[in-house]
Amino acid sequence: MKKILIASALTLGLISTSALTQDYDNKERAASVGSPGDPANVSRTIEITMVENRFKPSEIKVKQGETVKFVLQNAGKKKHEIMIGTPEEIDQHGKMMKKFPGKEHPDEPNMISVNPGKTGELVWHFTEAGVVDFACPLPGHFKGMNFKGMKGIIEVETK
Numbered sequence: 001m002k003k004i005l006i007a008s009a010l011t012l013g014l015i016s017t018s019a020l021t022q023d024y025d026n027k028e029r030a031a032s033v034g035s036p037g038d039p040a041n042v043s044r045t046i047e048i049t050m051v052e053n054r055f056k057p058s059e060i061k062v063k064q065g066e067t068v069k070f071v072l073q074n075a076g077k078k079k080h081e082i083m084i085g086t087p088e089e090i091d092q093h094g095k096m097m098k099k100f101p102g103k104e105h106p107d108e109p110n111m112i113s114v115n116p117g118k119t120g121e122l123v124w125h126f127t128e129a130g131v132v133d134f135a136c137p138l139p140g141h142f143k144g145m146n147f148k149g150m151k152g153i154i155e156v157e158t159k
């Protein structure tokens with residue numbers, strides 16, 4: 001009896017994990033991740049807390065056309081970053097960071113670094129409906145384009 005219970009618990013665990021991944025994979029990506037936002041046009045501020053190695057929240061909903069100011073609070077003990085981009089862009093940048101760990105990356109409008117105890121801001125304009133990805137590209141923080149590690153999604157809803 002005990003064995004059966006353990007076996008079914010394991011099965012349930014596996015089912016829920018793969019269901020989550022599948023649901024995430026099936027969500028349609030936005031035709032464009034958007035563009036840098038004008039701080040003068042911010043329609044909403046969303047606060048995100050960074051810890052090791054997670055964003056809270058990791059699922060965010062916005063509306064198409066919105067300019068959002070993300071306020072990133074690093075409540076962890078390590079430096080963290082946020083990068084908005086396509087899964088391919090994030091993956092590529094992550095690989096580059098791994099290859100050149102000490103390299104300070106150029107001032108890109110789609111990413112910021114936040115030191116422990118500090119707060120950073122990133123303003124982004126969401127132009128297309130669909131899922132837009134974000135992650136912390138630092139080595140070891142983000143583990144592929146699923147919900148493991150420092151990764152999240154922004155669901156941009158049609159106007």
Ligand SMILES: [Cu+2]
Pocket residue numbers: 053079080081136137138141150
């Ligand atoms: Cu991080």
